[in-house]
Amino acid sequence: xxxxxxxxxxxxxxxxxxxxxxxxxxxxxxxxxxxxxxxxxxxxxxxxxxxxxxxxxxxxxxxxxxxxxxxxxxxxxxxxxxxxxxxxxxxxxxxxxxxxxxxxxxxxxxxxxxxxxxxxxxxxxxxxxxxxxxx
Amino acid sequence: xxxxxxxxxxxxxxxxxxxxxxxxxxxxxxxxxxxxxxxxxxxxxxxxxxxxxxxxxxxxxxxxxxxxxxxxxxxxxxxxxxxxxxxxxxxxxxxxxxxxxxxxxxxxxxxxxxxxxxxxxxxxxxxxxxxxxxx
DNA sequence: CGTTATTCCTATCGGATTAGTAGATTTTAA
DNA sequence: TTAAAATCTACTAATCCGATAGGAATAACG
Numbered sequence: 001x002x003x004x005x006x007x008x009x010x011x012x013x014x015x016x017x018x019x020x021x022x023x024x025x026x027x028x029x030x031x032x033x034x035x036x037x038x039x040x041x042x043x044x045x046x047x048x049x050x051x052x053x054x055x056x057x058x059x060x061x062x063x064x065x066x067x068x069x070x071x072x073x074x075x076x077x078x079x080x081x082x083x084x085x086x087x088x089x090x091x092x093x094x095x096x097x098x099x100x101x102x103x104x105x106x107x108x109x110x111x112x113x114x115x116x117x118x119x120x121x122x123x124x125x126x127x128x129x130x131x132x133x134x135x
Numbered sequence: 136x137x138x139x140x141x142x143x144x145x146x147x148x149x150x151x152x153x154x155x156x157x158x159x160x161x162x163x164x165x166x167x168x169x170x171x172x173x174x175x176x177x178x179x180x181x182x183x184x185x186x187x188x189x190x191x192x193x194x195x196x197x198x199x200x201x202x203x204x205x206x207x208x209x210x211x212x213x214x215x216x217x218x219x220x221x222x223x224x225x226x227x228x229x230x231x232x233x234x235x236x237x238x239x240x241x242x243x244x245x246x247x248x249x250x251x252x253x254x255x256x257x258x259x260x261x262x263x264x265x266x267x268x269x270x
Numbered sequence: 271c272g273t274t275a276t277t278c279c280t281a282t283c284g285g286a287t288t289a290g291t292a293g294a295t296t297t298t299a300a
Numbered sequence: 301t302t303a304a305a306a307t308c309t310a311c312t313a314a315t316c317c318g319a320t321a322g323g324a325a326t327a328a329c330g
Contacts, residue, residue: 059327194298
């Protein structure tokens with residue numbers, strides 16, 4: 001299940017991408033428009049800033065704005081940042097690999113094989129979708 | 136992320152499918168072989184029994200066995216039973232649909248569109264994979 | 271300079287979920 | 301009648317999630 005964090009993050013990005021100018025938009029404006037708890041959204045936007053997707057301006061008339069054009073914001077990056085690994089099990093994760101502590105040999109593991117296939121499919125979608133495709 | 140419940144359930148099913156006869160196998164045998172907490176596995180097998188995938192025999196020499204042939208045990212059923220909805224958001228779930236309380240119109244929602252695509256892909260995999268494919 | 275509006279940061283909290291445990295009950299084979 | 305197994309109910313510890321609180325830093329503006 002998609003966490004609210006991810007969902008809210010996506011909605012905020014969409015909201016920003018729909019703006020006509022890319023002047024800073026205040027958190028409060030986004031949270032009101034999208035029905036999101038302001039404080040929660042605050043922390044989400046902060047993490048989106050840290051990965052270079054959003055820029056921010058402090059102080060009066062400050063706010064958040066897209067740092068890249070929507071075409072260049074890949075869903076795989078957003079999903080990984082907010083939701084975590086795209087893989088359903090750590091042992092098939094490309095960016096967050098971890099060996100299972102059960103399972104002596106993962107090349108023989110049926111679950112492993114299945115989940116590789118799911119990951120490849122999902123990743124394929126997220127790699128080929130940008131923020132622009134959500135609008 | 137796949138829950139341990141699902142992972143253990145899948146591994147137990149695979150273990151049972153690999154048996155030569157389909158005489159009952161005791162929980163303790165499965166749990167030892169697959170490194171799974173016996174009591175936890177107990178509850179998992181119970182739910183797999185309730186959906187008609189496993190049969191059980193009580194008492195001495197009792198245990199669990201497959202009720203259908205591995206080809207007839209679809210991953211979509213197992214996943215839905217153990218892991219819950221396949222969709223990442225309730226508003227795109229076929230079997231567990233729920234409207235979002237934010238989001239006035241889901242036909243206009245970018246997240247919705249994206250998640251439909253992911254669901255279709257994942258579902259396609261799980262519908263076309265059976266337990267037999269995991270072996 | 272001082273006030274105000276904003277992001278930034280840290281800490282905390284309640285509730286839900288997950289993974290696992292304990293123990294008693296029922297059923298069956300031998 | 302005994303032992304071995306599934307079944308059932310209840311509980312617990314740990315973790316995560318969504319949200320909140322409060323203050324610090326920063327910038328605009330009069």
